[in-house]
Amino acid sequence: MEGSRRHSGKWIVGATRLALFLLAGAALSTAHLVSADDGGYNPRPNLPDASVSVDSGPDGVTIYIAVSDTSPGGSDDSSGGSSDDSGGWSCTSAAMIIGNATRDWFVREAPLHPGDAPWVVNCDNGFMSIVWLPISTQPADVSIVIVPGVDPASIAADLRDHVPVPDITVGVNPATGLVAMPSWFWIEGYDGSAIRTSDTLGDTTVEVEVRPTGYRWSFGDGEALETDSLGEAYPQESDIRHTYQQSSLADGGAFQVTVRITFSVRYRVDGGPWEPLDPITRSFSAAYRVQQLQSILTGQ
Amino acid sequence: MKVLRRFGLLIALPLVLTACGGGSTQTTPAASPTAPPTATVAPTVAPSATPSVEEEVSEAYLHYWDVYANAVFSLDDSRLPEVMTDPDLERARQEVEALRQRGRAAKIVVEHNFVVLQLDQVAGSATIRDEYTNKSYEVDAQTKEMVGNAPQGNTLTDTYFLIKEGGTWKVRDGIRENG
Numbered sequence: 001m002e003g004s005r006r007h008s009g010k011w012i013v014g015a016t017r018l019a020l021f022l023l024a025g026a027a028l029s030t031a032h033l034v035s036a037d038d039g040g041y042n043p044r045p046n047l048p049d050a051s052v053s054v055d056s057g058p059d060g061v062t063i064y065i066a067v068s069d070t071s072p073g074g075s076d077d078s079s080g081g082s083s084d085d086s087g088g089w090s091c092t093s094a095a096m097i098i099g100n101a102t103r104d105w106f107v108r109e110a111p112l113h114p115g116d117a118p119w120v121v122n123c124d125n126g127f128m129s130i131v132w133l134p135i136s137t138q139p140a141d142v143s144i145v146i147v148p149g150v151d152p153a154s155i156a157a158d159l160r161d162h163v164p165v166p167d168i169t170v171g172v173n174p175a176t177g178l179v180a181m182p183s184w185f186w187i188e189g190y191d192g193s194a195i196r197t198s199d200t201l202g203d204t205t206v207e208v209e210v211r212p213t214g215y216r217w218s219f220g221d222g223e224a225l226e227t228d229s230l231g232e233a234y235p236q237e238s239d240i241r242h243t244y245q246q247s248s249l250a251d252g253g254a255f256q257v258t259v260r261i262t263f264s265v266r267y268r269v270d271g272g273p274w275e276p277l278d279p280i281t282r283s284f285s286a287a288y289r290v291q292q293l294q295s296i297l298t299g300q
Numbered sequence: 301m302k303v304l305r306r307f308g309l310l311i312a313l314p315l316v317l318t319a320c321g322g323g324s325t326q327t328t329p330a331a332s333p334t335a336p337p338t339a340t341v342a343p344t345v346a347p348s349a350t351p352s353v354e355e356e357v358s359e360a361y362l363h364y365w366d367v368y369a370n371a372v373f374s375l376d377d378s379r380l381p382e383v384m385t386d387p388d389l390e391r392a393r394q395e396v397e398a399l400r401q402r403g404r405a406a407k408i409v410v411e412h413n414f415v416v417l418q419l420d421q422v423a424g425s426a427t428i429r430d431e432y433t434n435k436s437y438e439v440d441a442q443t444k445e446m447v448g449n450a451p452q453g454n455t456l457t458d459t460y461f462l463i464k465e466g467g468t469w470k471v472r473d474g475i476r477e478n479g
Contacts, residue, residue, distance in 0.1 A: 040451030041406045041436040043368070046391050047458065049476040100354065105415040120417065127475055128417050128427050128459050 052121065052129045053153050057272030060141035061133050063093060063121060064152055064269070089146045091123040094139065096130065152206050153275075156267035159197050159208040160277055163263075166190045170257055170286035173234035177290035179247055184238035185217060186231030187259060187284075195263075205270055210263035210280065220255025220288065221246065247292040254287035354416050357426045357462060360469030361414065364460075368392060369408035375400045375441060384471040385463070399438075404447060409435040417459070424464030431457045 055062045067089065096118040098106045106118065116132035121144065133142070171186040198207040217225040219242045231240035248255045261284075265277040364383040371377050377396045380389055399405055414430035435453040437446055457477040462469050 040434070040448075040454065041408075041438045042434060042454070042456060043372075043406070043408055043410060043436055044391070044395065044458065044474060044476070046395055047474050047476045052477060102415050102417075122418075128429065129477060130417070130429060 050127060050129075051153070052131060054131050054133065055152070055269040055272040055275075056134055056137075057270070060143065061137055062269070062272070063131055063142065063144045064147050065089065065091065065121070065123075065127075065129075065144065066147045066152075066154070089123055089127075091121055091127070091144045091146070093119050093121045093131070093142050093144060095137075096120045152267070152269045153277075155199055155206045156208050156275075156277055159199055159206065159267070160210065160265045160280060163195055163197050163208060163210050163265075163280070165195060165210075165261075165263075165282050168259075168261075168282075168284045170259055170284060171231070171233055172257065172286065172288055173238075177244055177248075177288060179244050179290060179292045182241045182243045183288070183290075184231070184234060185240040185242065185257065185259075186233050186238045187215070188233065190230070192230050206267060207269075207271075208265065208267045208277070209274070210265050212261050213264045213279070214262045215240075216260045216262070217242070218256075218258045218260070219244070220248070220251065220257050244290045246290075248288070248290040249292075254289045256285055257288045258283055258285040353419060353421055357416055357419060357428070357469055358414075360462065361428050361430075361460065361471070362412070364471050365408070365410070365412070371396055372399060372406040372408060373439070373444075375405050382468070382470075385465055386472075388460075388471050388473050400441065403441045404438045405441045405444065407437050407439050407444075407446070409437070411435075426462040426469065427459060428462065429457070429459045431455060 051066045053064045053066070055064065096102065096106075098118075109118070113132040115135055117135045117137070119131050119133050119137070119142070121127075121129045121131060166189050168190045169188045171188040173184045174181075177183045192212050194209050194211040196207060196209045198205055200206075213228075215227045215230070217227065217240060219225070221244055223242060225240065225242065227240055229239055231238040244255070260281055262279055262281050264279050266274040267277055268274045360383070367379050367383045371380050371392065372395065375396055377393050380392050380396075384392060411433040412430055413432055414428050416426060417429050418425070418427040420426070432455070433453060434456050435451050437451050438448060439446055458474055459477065460471050460474040463472045464470075
């Protein structure tokens with residue numbers, strides 16, 4: 001049996017709700033009582049939690065179950081194999097049998113997972129989950145790893161947030177700009193190649209790769225340019241050019257030229273297939289003086 | 301239906317799962333279609349526990365939400381034992397108490413999308429996985445007016461374990477899957 005039913009109620013909006021919300025936010029003892037930054041409430045906020053992720057690679061499929069101390073059975077060490085025994089966690093996985101109870105659910109969910117079939121993860125402590133694995137997956141290909149307290153996706157997100165992006169500087173020619181004369185810009189200290197970083201916890205290695213996908217140049221005078229190139233260092237002709245229409249005198253003496261780089265991010269676990277993560281951006285700036293040339297006519 | 305048949309023909313190793321995925325015995329055997337072994341494992345279409353029992357569990361689960369929603373809105377936990385038992389009961393009581401202490405209550409607005417993963421009539425246990433849309437919000441405990449901004453909504457995935465106690469299906473435990 002699958003079900004769909006809505007619990008709903010009348011929305012009551014009070015005139016002072018924002019102030020009350022702020023007070024409520026200050027009074028919250030745990031962040032997970034409220035979802036996001038709105039006035040939302042997550043039902044059953046004190047349920048134990050766990051997260052399940054899948055890593056499919058040439059050597060098979062690994063199902064990671066990250067557990068917290070409050071998860072049923074508690075947290076413990078990790079082990080491999082399709083039937084594991086990790087302290088309070090002893091889990092197996094098997095292809096899901098679609099029966100009366102799951103037929104409608106399957107028909108609804110299957111199109112969202114093309115090429116995959118649902119498997120059920122079943123742990124002795126009662127935890128169950130559904131994962132979608134490649135349809136060719138054999139039981140012997142599947143192993144389950146219990147990860148206490150962390151999961152590869154969170155490790156990857158942490159690595160992404162601290163990825164060692166080179167110390168980029170903004171190159172420009174001429175060194176002092178001239179009104180009505182194009183200035184050329186480029187990125188120095190970085191060739192645009194992918195940047196990788198990794199971390200290993202126990203037997204699990206998480207790699208993160210960031211790759212630039214776009215550069216947004218802001219020239220400080222209100223003009224901007226989106227490019228997919230780093231530009232070319234002088235004396236090459238850079239394709240990133242901008243012509244100022246006024247001097248930087250009224251702008252504190254120099255325009256703030258900023259390039260914001262957007263990086264796509266992906267990660268993988270133990271050399272498995274890459275999985276996407278949310279992109280990141282990094283900005284680099286330089287002050288750029290632009291002068292107005294005065295023409296002086298001389299009579300002969 | 302075509303999709304289901306296709307998967308059914310691909311089955312190679314009919315895996316012994318209980319009614320749709322459980323690990324223990326089931327009341328209605330999974331009558332997996334037999335097919336020549338191939339190199340592929342895929343879900344099969346098989347009858348599971350009788351629909352009436354599934355409906356009973358589903359209704360109990362929805363009733364659990366009704367009672368829970370009423371408890372956190374009215375801050376009255378007296379009816380919670382009708383639909384849940386420890387350790388879930390204790391957690392729900394703590395939740396009600398935490399709201400009460402903050403002068404808040406909660407209006408539960410959820411749209412369920414659940415599936416009965418496992419059902420064992422003999423043992424009296426069932427597992428439900430619910431990936432539901434949540435637009436619940438806090439209200440003032442006295443005025444019942446919304447506190448804060450209208451929620452944008454989120455999706456939560458919970459698995460609930462039910463047991464049959466005194467002829468009634470009750471939620472015994474649950475776990476939240478973080479995305």
